Amino acid sequence: MKLFPMPCMLLVLFGVLCAGCTGNSPAGPGLPVTPIPTAAAAVTTTAVTMTQPNLSLGAQYLYKSYSFSGQNITFNEQIRIDDPSWAIVYTVLPLSDNPQNCWFAMTVTNLDTQKNQTFTWTYINDTYQQYPMYTPGLYQFAMTGTLVKVDLTMAKRLP
16 A cells, blocks of 8 residues: 555646646736737728619609709709609719818608608718609609709609
């Protein structure tokens, strides 16, 4: 029996040495070591733009260009829409070197139901805008703007 305690103690001592429990660390035993900062990996971001699908247009109710060459110029149009599936599409061209001075707004009023919607454009929006519409009837379009040219199309939507 006296032969087994000595090899057992040697195995324990060998295990302690292998585990690193006897090393001298500058922080002392049991104290946390402050990590050394490392350079962060470069992160590349990619901008993803969500665009609405282009509407397929059929027969046109209106295709006209309007020039808002001064301050707060207004145009009005009245059109009867006979199809429940139609769209308003317009493209805005700023007429000023400073696009912050340019804006456009259009209020669309269904004269049968007296419901209206307002669509606006400022320099932070895309110059091409399209809006699907769903109710036939007699409509009035009141457009106002400053220093822009607007190409406006109102047409039936194709499936």
